[in-house]
Amino acid sequence: MSAKILVSTDHVTVRFPRPGAPDLVASRAVSLHIATQETLGLVGESGSGKTTMGRTLVRLLTPSAGTVWFEGKDVTHIHGSALMRYHRNAQMIFQDPFASLNPFHTVGHHLARPLARLRHLKGHERQEALDELLTLVGLTPSAVFREKYPHELSGGQRQRVAIARALAGGPSFIVADEPVSMLDVSLRAEILTLLESLQERRGLSYLYITHDLASARYLSHRIAVMYGGSLVEIATAEELVQAPAHPYTRLLLAATPGSPHKGPLPETMQGAPDLSADRIGCPFAPRCPSVMDQCSQVMPELKAVSPSHQAACFLNT
Amino acid sequence: MRFILRRLGFLLLSLWAAATINFVLPRLMPGNPAILMIGRFKGQISPQALHALELQFGVTHTPLWSQYLTYLNNLVHGQWGLSLTYYPVPVSKIIAESLPWTVGLVGVATVLSVFIGVMMGIWTAWHRGGKWDAILPTVSTFTAALPYFWLALILLYLLGYLWHWFPMAHAYSSSLTPSWSFAFISNMLYHAILPALTIIISSIGGWLLGMRNNMVQTLGEDYVLFGEARGLKSNRLMFQYAARNAILPSMTGFAMAIGFVVGGALLTEVVFSYPGLGYQLLAAVQNEDYPLMQGLFLIIAFSVLVANFLVELLYGKLDPRTRGGASH
Amino acid sequence: MTEALVVDSLHVSYITQSGLVPALRNVSLSIASNEILGLVGESGSGKSTMAQAVMRLLKPDVATVDGRILVDGQDLYQLTPEELRLTRWRKIAMVFQSSMNALNPVLSIQEHFADTMEAHIPGITRDEILKRTADLLEQVRLDPAVARSYAHELSGGMRQRVVIALSLALDPSVLIMDEPTTALDVVVQRSILDEIAALQKQRQLAVLFISHDFNLVSGLANRIAVMYAGEIMEITDRGMALEDAREHHPYTQGLMRAAPRLVGTKVSIEGIPGEPPDMTQLGPGCPFFDRCPERLPMCRTTPLPSKSGRVYIRCHAMPDPVVEKVKRP
Ligand SMILES: Nc1ncnc2c1ncn2[C@@H]1O[C@H](COP(=O)(O)OP(=O)(O)O)[C@@H](O)[C@H]1O
Ligand SMILES: Nc1ncnc2c1ncn2[C@@H]1O[C@H](COP(=O)(O)OP(=O)(O)O)[C@@H](O)[C@H]1O
Ligand code: SF4
Ligand SMILES: [Mg+2]
């Protein structure tokens, strides 16, 4: 996709201080970009820094180093009303729709607030916008759903409310953080196809965070793979799934249900990556079946495997 | 081991804090009650007692810090001042004489009450829906709601006055002198039954209900079901899987209850004229015997803290999660 | 081939404030020794109820259970409490859905193993327990030193392995696994599944493997039972599950079309519109009627036929599968 870049990060690093230990680096010099109307999938096991990147992109977090760009403007350190304006354009959908909705407020109330805060709509106009949103996400008849409370909705319907709320400000960019991982298969399909159709109708760009490569392949144009806070591979969805270049991506693919992989998994041991600031070398080195001497000394840089495919692994040089 | 040392350090720190508060409070009281009281006693008590009072409340011209150091030094050496009520008996001697009675009566009664209450709570929860589960919690709700004073007087009236089953007052018959003889000990136990009974009846229901609720909740946990699925014997399941987890939230309650034993069940000791610390506390308050009051408050605070410390050690034994430091 | 587990006409209803709510309706299936039967269905379809009913873990004040559960030919519901205790784990063991909470937080892993063995093997010595525990832990690729740990010191994947090792402690003939890898990362999940498959072969276990993920089960099970609203709609063979979706029950077809594919050509997915039925308001006909794209007028009122056998489809619009195509495991 050679369309215009909507949002990008340049060497974004997010550190969390830990008492009595080196800082935890949840994302380490991550550079990526998302074009207009593009979906970038972000996959990796839990703790790899996906949510941290998502929150940084919509500026719910301020990175410790690096830059976040949106429509060519530096939004890394904006705050106050500039940040509010940014949130009209960039929104986030969370994994657990139940936790992100207030049990004491109706669906209508949940949507009215962002309509008022971000778009300054009042009275009749706001009602109309509200009904339009509910219809857009398939919660019809809207007059009925407006009055419901979260506990009266099914998991799929709650996630639709969360999507409608994210759309309230009329954003162009949405971070969807594991939006379907708590739903049943058939509801998953409905939410994924809803996201797909909203992209077309509203011209949205997505960062689709998931640990499921199959759904990432389905929804995304390109897929980025994170491990231990580092971006280890990024490619078009098909290229990544069919010709993975990084050993971690290969491991992930082999382990995903529905993979044709037979035999033992391509890893030397199990374990979680080291996120501490004083880690050196490739985060995957302790588990990597192709590990070389330099891997535990130097962090390999992202290098092109093909024009639409980059991987951070010494195997590619 | 590090856990124990840490808790021990914390215990010493809080003991010191309690002692310091005991030192500071009378000096902070508005209108300086010490001087008022000293004034009231003028002419009634000997100059030595007055001097002792003055020292105790800092109505002297030595600087505060040196008073504080003297106070701490005296405290450690058991010199807690002289009681006004029993002048010139030292406060420490009064406490030493009353303490065994209180610990013997209230302590044993409280431990019994906790033990029986907890056991019955475990039993009723385990057999929930059964016959005992219908009876015991209802009875407990009733007994726990009875006002203690009323209960004690009713029992005293019925079992003591009307039917003469038990003596009406005191720790032993006045015709006996304390000794380790069978006659004395049996007489003492006989005197203790009725007051102990009132304590047990009034507090056991709370323990039963609390334990039953925790236990019912724990029985719904997956690890209990998983234990049952593994075909474990029911005793093992009831105690090591359910009760041991269910008891953890009640531990702080035990610490408080055991600690406050030393404060004496004030009402019990008053109703039964039992010569324990609670009885002395009432006497001290009535006679405005500040040295005795201070001594009693200090010993109550100390025992609450020590009981807390012991219970925390026990908690550490029961729950490995609090031991810490052992993660992989 | 001998049947290690037979579930015959199982009905379960939960006792609630608003009366009896059915959760399982006339469920029949059997699992041969050395066979893995997958059980899939949406959440709330009754999978965990099935697992607990088979273990006879549903208390009389929680649910009413009707039907027969035969383990090695013996009806669990006819046993005295002591016989039941002795049968559990020795004949039939279970891995819980949420192994996060399946371990007693105040006992060490070693004590869990000791408890289990002491309850069933009279006079077993301490040394024997220690040795067996170490062997079991090694079988699920855990360091035997894990025995000294407590649950809170282990990761989710390690706890799951401990629970699996525990389930093998008495060499049962039937093993029930209720979503044993849900909530784990894919890599950990896959390595545990690989171990389950290896242990099953090595010990000739009959496994009832419960999951909500059709893809995952079809990679592991010999046959797959599809549950909807407390009923088994179809039992299919693994070989068939990977073939043409149109040969399956309309609900199974829906599940297959809903899951995105990892390999092969990219096909579009679609959900199954609507929601599962309210179990208190079920009509006489097919419970899938409201959501079914293939429904016939008769489906609303005509009860689905009871069926048994290795594979079957319960649907008025679908014929039974052609048996010649079914491959033996
Ligand atoms: N606010 C925070 N404070 C401290 N640590 C955090 C915080 N947020 C995330 N982390 C840590 O950063 C790491 C990456 O987390 P996250 O971005 O949530 O990963 P993912 O979404 O891939 O599971 C984890 O180890 C997590 O514990
Ligand atoms: N203890 C219970 N009391 C009442 N209803 C229950 C109970 N446990 C489960 N259910 C109901 O039974 C149905 C089946 O639940 P379950 O067997 O847990 O399904 P699954 O494991 O397939 O998600 C659900 O509708 C659930 O709400
Ligand atoms: S019986 Fe009828 S409604 Fe039910 S699945 Fe078959 S076609 Fe659909
Ligand atoms: Mg996350």
Ligand SMILES: [Mg+2]
């Ligand atoms: Mg379940």
